[in-house]
Amino acid sequence: MEYDSMLDRAIEETPEIDGTSERFEVPDPEVRQEGNTTVFENFQAVCRRLDREPDHVMQFLQNDVGTSGHIDESGRARLTGAFDAARIGNGIDEYVEQYVLCPECGLPDTRLEREQGAIIRRCEACGARSPVEN
CATH class of the missing domain: 3.30.30.170 (Defensin A-like)
Known part of the structure; x- marks a missing residue:
């Protein structure tokens, strides 16, 4: 039962994502x-x-x-x-x-973070973490 409540909470806290990068226009x-x-x-x-x-x-x-x-x-x-x-x-x-853009899902919902001197691109949509070249 504890697993179900944790799963429900995770779903509630997950941001709504359109699911397509077409909405991203610069x-x-x-x-x-x-x-x-x-x-x-x-x-x-x-x-x-x-x-x-x-x-x-x-x-x-x-x-x-x-x-x-x-x-x-x-x-x-x-x-x-x-x-x-x-x-x-x-x-x-x-x-x-x-x-x-996230290299895994292609969405623009990323944040740049520093981790041990390297810049990491963290995707808020799919959770992927990938290093970026300096």
């Missing part, structure tokens, strides 16, 4: 050139949708496109160099693949 990057700088206007909206820290996303983008940059006081990403929306979008897609 906004297309809105970029414009400002001299020799690419301004990623909707950077904060993209980070909110990914449910990731802007600094982490920015660091990945800088490495991906091979440039330096910063987040300005308005929350926009400013990357040194000229990059079109497609190039920034490809970088965001790679970030999603590496840090957001």
Whole structure:
């Protein structure tokens, strides 16, 4: 009987999951050139949708496109160099693949955790835990 009550409690505490990654859409990057700088206007909206820290996303983008940059006081990403929306979008897609989507179930319901110096992607939908490459 104790098992049944524990099972009931586990089911009650399990979050409702849609069961499809189709509900996960990242906004297309809105970029414009400002001299020799690419301004990623909707950077904060993209980070909110990914449910990731802007600094982490920015660091990945800088490495991906091979440039330096910063987040300005308005929350926009400013990357040194000229990059079109497609190039920034490809970088965001790679970030999603590496840090957001669960490799087991394909859902975006993941959290990044540090464990013994490594970054682990923990899925809240299926419970999978997988290391991510730094």
